[in-house]
Structure formats: C-alpha cells, structure tokens
Amino acid sequence: MRLGNLERSVMEALWNHPEGMFAQDLADGLASRPAVTTVLTVLVRLSRKGLVSRERQGRAHLYRAGADRDTFVAETMRAALDEAGDVEAAVSRFVGTVSPEVAAALREALDGRDEAAR
Structure with a gap:
C-alpha cells in the first residue's frame, strides 16, 4: 500500500x-x-x-x-509481489539489489519457515 x-x-x-x-x-x-x-x-x-x-x-x-512499522512494511512488500506479472523475476531483481545483511535476513527467515513446516 x-x-x-x-x-x-x-x-x-x-x-x-x-x-x-x-x-x-x-x-x-x-x-x-x-x-x-x-x-x-x-x-x-x-x-x-x-x-x-x-x-x-x-x-x-x-x-x-493500527499496526507497527514492520507489519506495514511486510504487508506493502506482499502487496507489491501480488501486483508483479512475474513474481520470480520480481523477487530475483529485488534480491539482486539488497545488501548482504538483508540477504542474510531473508535466508534466515526462509530457513525458519522451512523448519517450522517440517
């Protein structure tokens, strides 16, 4: 949003x-x-x-x-991906622009999600 x-x-x-x-x-x-x-x-x-x-x-x-800043940012990111014609391309381009710290945070979040799903 x-x-x-x-x-x-x-x-x-x-x-x-x-x-x-x-x-x-x-x-x-x-x-x-x-x-x-x-x-x-x-x-x-x-x-x-x-x-x-x-x-x-x-x-x-x-x-x-109504929500904290982090929740707002997460919702905005999700909404932006919902608007992408090619989600894989959009994510790939996004990942190519982030700092090593953000890339590490993304990896950690995805690893945590995978572990929780097991």
Whole structure:
C-alpha cells in the first residue's frame, strides 16, 4: 500500500508515539505544518485503510497506528509481489539489489519457515 507524503509523515509520527497522538499534536509536530483539518482528513483516510485507530478522549480523538512499522512494511512488500506479472523475476531483481545483511535476513527467515513446516 502506497502512502502519500503527508500520510507517511503522519504514520511515522504515530509509530514514534505508540501511546497515541491527538490531531493537533500531529499537526504541530509535522515539518510541513499542515492545518489540523488537513491532518484530520489524512487520519480519516488512514483509518479507512485500516492503518489508524482512534479512541474518544473528551472532545477529541486519540489516534494510534493500527499496526507497527514492520507489519506495514511486510504487508506493502506482499502487496507489491501480488501486483508483479512475474513474481520470480520480481523477487530475483529485488534480491539482486539488497545488501548482504538483508540477504542474510531473508535466508534466515526462509530457513525458519522451512523448519517450522517440517
């Protein structure tokens, strides 16, 4: 799932504040200094995408990330592969671009998956 720049900034802020944030605090903390109404619009969109949850606290809502950053990245990677015309080619090209550390992490994850399947 692709995020726009402001959506990404809001998610980064929420991931960095797992206790949650109010829309005003989000707007005040973002480098682009958007209006609170703009942040609220983005939060509604992110909520519809299942990325943000909200809880009423007094007259305002406290917003939290619906999933952690690693889960989001994994879902995004899976969705990208679902869109590939040739999954094998896409994976091969991806693996050709990763660092040795990422390649080792991929090997370890696949080995763990194979062991769990036995």
